[in-house]
Each structure stands twice: as structure tokens, then as C-alpha cells.
Amino acid sequence: MANKIITQRITPHLWFANEAEEAAKFYTSIFQHSSIGNITHYTDAGHDIHGMPAGSVLTVDFTLDGQHFIGLNGGPYFKFNEAVSFMVRCANQEEIDYYWEKLREGGDPKADQCGWLKDKFGLSWQVAPVQLEEMLMDKDKDRLSRVMNAIFKMKKIELKAIEEAYRAPVGVK
Template sequence: MANKIISQRISPHLWFEHQAEEAAKFYTSIFPNSSIGRISHYTEAGHEIHGMPAGSVLTVEFTLDGQTFIALNGGPLFKFNEAISFLVNCQTQEEIDYYWDKLRAGGDPKADQCGWLKDKFGLSWQVAPVQIAEMLVDKDQERLSRVMNAVFRMKKLDLKAIEAAYGEPVGAK
């Protein structure tokens, strides 16, 4: 991807203070099928506006499991918040454990709730089993309430406990 121009119609663009390259390396070390692409640098142009040193990293293009992202070193003006998060769909508890532990390393443990976490850069992630999507649209309100009550009491999601609350394997109807 080193010289490839991004052709993906919509790409998440993440604003970091000055950690764009560090974040891209961190995220690509966690997800399969991931790589760092083109890196652009600030020049003297616009220095009075952006205040970044010439030669410092401006943007980093990177791919996580086939999804292209762009990270920008934009300074301290904006911070991430929980209004935006990235959902990591997991098939097994082992996957949930892996992504939770890797993404949460160095993050804010006070932000952990219902499968959501905040990583060391302040970006919010949801690490969830794919099975929960079907559970959450079940027409059986009692079953749905049991699942929701179980999830609301968890930090990292526990697939077995969620399935026990659901009462039967997903898709068994």
C-alpha cells in the first residue's frame, strides 16, 4: 500500500495531538491483515496556523483488517470522546479476550462498560460477540431483558454468561 492512493469511498480520519504514527503502529500490531501505508509530513507552509515543526508527521494512512484509516497529527485542539467508537465483531470468547486485552493496554479502566473500552490514545472501542446482534433484536421481551441486564453488569463481555441469560444458543429457534 506504500504508494497506493486510497480508493475507499469513506475512510475514518482520526485526529491525534502528535501520536498518529505511534497509534498506527499500535493498531496494526493488533489486527490481522493490517499495514501502514503512506506517511506525509508538515512543511513550513501554514506554520503560523498549525504550529507543527516542518518535517514532523502530518498524516499516516493505515489499514486494519482491510479497512483503511487516516491518522492526523493536528495538535491539542480536539480530543476523542465516546460519541464515536469502533466495533470489533468477535466470533469467540478467545477473540473477545484478545482484542479487549490488546486495545485496553494503557487505556482508561474507568471507561470500561458493556464491552466498551477507551485505549491509551483516548479512542473508544466496542469489543463484542457477533451473536449479540441477533439477541438484541429478539421479539421475546423477557429474553431481551435478561440479555440486557447481563450486559449492563459487565465490563468485558462474557459470551457464556450472555448466552446463559439468553437461554438458548443463538439461531436455535
């Protein structure tokens, strides 16, 4: 993908202090069908504004399972927060366990809640089963409440537990 111009209309642009290349390598090691593309570098131009050494990495294009991203080394001025996260939809518990463990490696375990985690770069991810979306759209308020109550007690999503809550007999809370 080097020297290829990406034409995806909307591309998440992630601001790192100076870890964009490290982050791209970390993320592409986790997701299949992933790659690192173009890497650009700072020059002396604008040094009085950005303060980054000439030759250091400016941006890294990378693709995770077909989704294109750009990582920018912009300095320590901005930090990720939970207001934005990326959802990883998983087909089964094995996938949930895999992505949960890989993405939270070196991350903040205090941030783990209801399927959300924070990785070692401070980026938030939600690792959830594809079945959850259908469960949350169910019109049965009791069923929805049981699922939500089960999720609120979890850090990592346990698919069997939410499926049991979803299928519980009428009248069970």
C-alpha cells in the same frame, strides 16, 4: 501500500495531537491483515496556522483488517470522546479476550463498561461477540431484557453469561 492512493469512499479520519504514527503502529500490531501505508509530513507552509515543525508527521494512512483509516497529527485541540467508537465483532470468547486486553493496554480502565473500552489514545472501542447482534434483535422482550441485564453488569463481555441469559427458561429474570 506506500505511495498508493486509497479510493475507499468513506474513510475514518482520526485526529491525534502528535501520536498518529505511534497509534497506527499500535493498532496494526493488534489486527491481522493490517498495514501502514503513506506517511506525509508537514512543511514550512502554513506554520503560522498549524504550528507543527517542518518534517514532522502530518498524516498516516493505515489499514486494520481491511478497513482504511487516516491518522492526522493536528495538535492538542480536539480529543476523542465516547460519541464515536469502533466495534470489533468477535467470533468467540478467545477473540473477545484478545482484543479487549490488547486494545485497553495503557487505556482508561474507568471507561470500561458493557463491552466498551477506551484505549491509550482516548479512542473508544466496543469489543462484542457477533452473536450479540442477533440476541438484541430478538422479539421476545423477556429474553432481550435478560441479555441486557447481563450486559449492564459487565465490563468485558462474557459470552457464556449472555448466552445463558438468552437461553434461560421462560419466567426467569
